[in-house]
Structures are given as C-alpha cells and as structure tokens.
Amino acid sequence: INKVTLPTLRRLKQDKMPITMVTAVDYPSGVAVDRAGIDVCLVGDSLAMVALGYEDTSQVTLDDMIHHSKAVKRGCRRAFMVTDMPFGSYEVSPQQAVQSAIRLVKEGGAEAVKLEGGAEMAETIKAITRVGIPVLGHVGLTPQRKAGLGGYRVQGTTGEKAVQLLQDTLALEEAGCFAVVLEAVPSLVAHVISKQVDIPTIGIGAGPGTSGQVLVMNDLLGIFDRFSPKFCKRYAELGQITQHALSEYAAEVRQGLFPAQEHQYTIKPLEYQRFLE
Ligand code: KIV
Numbered sequence: 469i470n471k472v473t474l475p476t477l478r479r480l481k482q483d484k485m486p487i488t489m490v491t492a493v494d495y496p497s498g499v500a501v502d503r504a505g506i507d508v509c510l511v512g513d514s515l516a517m518v519a520l521g522y523e524d525t526s527q528v529t530l531d532d533m534i535h536h537s538k539a540v541k542r543g544c545r546r547a548f549m550v551t552d553m554p555f556g557s558y559e560v561s562p563q564q565a566v567q568s569a570i571r572l573v574k575e576g577g578a579e580a581v582k583l584e585g586g587a588e589m590a591e592t593i594k595a596i597t598r599v600g601i602p603v604l605g606h607v608g609l610t611p612q613r614k615a616g617l618g619g620y621r622v623q624g625t626t627g628e629k630a631v632q633l634l635q636d637t638l639a640l641e642e643a644g645c646f647a648v649v650l651e652a653v654p655s656l657v658a659h660v661i662s663k664q665v666d667i668p669t670i671g672i673g674a675g676p677g678t679s680g681q682v683l684v685m686n687d688l689l690g691i692f693d694r695f696s697p698k699f700c701k702r703y704a705e706l707g708q709i710t711q712h713a714l715s716e717y718a719a720e721v722r723q724g725l726f727p728a729q730e731h732q733y734t735i736k737p738l739e740y741q742r743f744l745e
C-alpha cells in the first residue's frame with residue numbers, strides 16, 4: 469500500500485507536488501491520517517495542549533510522547549511517522565538527544581524525529597542522523613521557546629531576522645535534516661527560503677511558497693477551541709458535532725427513548741420461563 473518513505477518525500481518535492489502533513493495523537497487519529505492519504509503523520513508535542521490539556525508544550529515528557537506515538541503507530545501504517553522531541557529531551561547535549569531519539573524510534577515506533585531550533589542545533593542534528601535517525605528541523609515560531617520569544621508571534625518580519633531565518637534553515641540542511649518546518653513567517657520570506665534550500669520546507673502559517681503544509685488535526689477539525697491561530701483553517705466543526713451528539717444522548721436516556729428495541733438483546737420465551745422458575 470505504497471508506504472511513504474524519505475525517497476517518496478524527495479520525489480514529491482522534485483515533482484513540485486505539495487507534501488501533506490498533519491498531526492495525530494492516538495489510534496483513531498492515526499487511522500484517519502492514513503485513510504486520507506496524508507504523506508506525513510506528525511506526533512507533535514502540540515498534543516500537550518490538544519490531547520492533555522496543558523497550557524503549553526513545556527510540560528509534556530518523553531514518556532508521554534512515546535505513549536502517544538505507540539498509539540498513533542498502531543493506526544498509521546502508510547504515512548511517514550515523525551515524533552516531536554519534547555522540551556528538555558534534547559537540549560542538554562547531543563548524547564542526551566541521541567538517547568531520546570533512540571527511545572522515540574525503538575519504543576514509540578517513530579520513523580524520524582523533529583526538534584526545534586536553528587544553527588545552534590547543528591551538532592545535535594548531526595549526532596542523531598549519525599545513528600541513522602532522520603531529523604526534521606523546525607524554525608520560525610518555535611513553541612517550546614515561547615517564553616524566550618515573548619509569546620506566540622510571527623517571526624522573521626525584519627530584513628535582519630529574515631536573513632537569520634534563512635541562515636538557520638541552510639544550517640539545518642547542512643546538518644542533515646531531511647526537511648524543515650517553517651512556522652509563522654511571512655509568505656514572501658518562506659518562499660525565498662524554500663527556493664534557497666534543496667530539502668523540502670513544510671509550512672504552517674508560512675504561505676503557499678513552501679514544499680508542503682502542516683496543520684494540527686484538532687485545529688483543522690474544529691475540536692480545539694481554546695485559541696485559533698490566524699494560519700489555521702477549520703475544515704469541520706467536530707467540537708460542535710460532538711457536543712450535539714452527547715447532549716442528545718443524555719436527553720434520550722433521561723426521556724427513556726434510549727435504548728430502543730433495536731439496541732436490545734432477547735431471550736427465547738421458554739428460556740425466560742425457566743429463568744423465572
Ligand atoms: O507540535 C506540533 O503540532 C508541531 C506542528 C505545528 C509543526 O510542531
């Protein structure tokens with residue numbers, strides 16, 4: 469069934485076919501990604517917010533990411549599965565990063581890992597790719613550095629910052645990343661950066677000039693509504709649909725309308741007679 473691999477992603481970029489990527493957090497969302505024919509399934513640390521209810525991504529652990537990756541993997545067989553390295557699992561040293569990446573692959577079933585940061589992460593990326601684990605870079609708005617960035621805001625909006633973003637992306641390519649996520653950067657900047665590197669760029673809030681797009685599934689399905697970034701399009705309102713269904717269920721139970729005849733099991737009259745005796 470046409471397993472997506474790194475060569476598939478290179479070919480898509482060569483053929484100028486946009487790469488599709490979406491996040492998943494559990495078995496059913498992993499199945500949904502596969503059935504939709506999405507190319508890359510990201511077990512993103514955004515699951516801290518959309519699946520675990522944390523304020524931001526800072527508290528999610530490597531064990532959390534492994535737990536969710538295992539569930540996604542059971543549903544997601546065709547898409548290329550990438551798992552985010554959570555905050556604190558890779559910054560201390562390249563050795564720490566390699567150990568964490570190995571756990572995500574070995575225990576979580578990840579085929580590649582993603583980590584945040586630019587040129588300063590080059591040695592770490594080299595160390596991980598050296599053991600044969602592909603690395604997806606992530607620059608621009610890097611949510612794990614929310615405090616340092618002064619909140620979730622668009623990046624690379626000055627000439628100087630845009631140049632830095634380009635240099636960081638080039639450094640990630642040089643370090644061996646197979647692709648780079650560009651988050652919340654002006655479309656023109658993302659377009660120019662995408663032209664300057666040979667590896668695919670995957671944009672989120674980075675316009676149409678990248679080699680692919682990524683969205684958080686809960687955002688695009690309209691499930692997560694604590695806040696909605698400008699770059700997110702809601703393709704459904706599943707949150708509303710869910711609320712509706714649950715309210716209707718509760719009302720029918722209270723009115724004695726559920727369960728109806730068709731939801732019930734029967735016992736043969738003779739057996740029932742015996743039961744009463
Ligand atoms: O955690 C996540 O969902 C991500 C994507 C938004 C790229 O990192």
Ligand code: NA
Pocket residue numbers: 512513514552611
């Ligand atoms: Na992430």
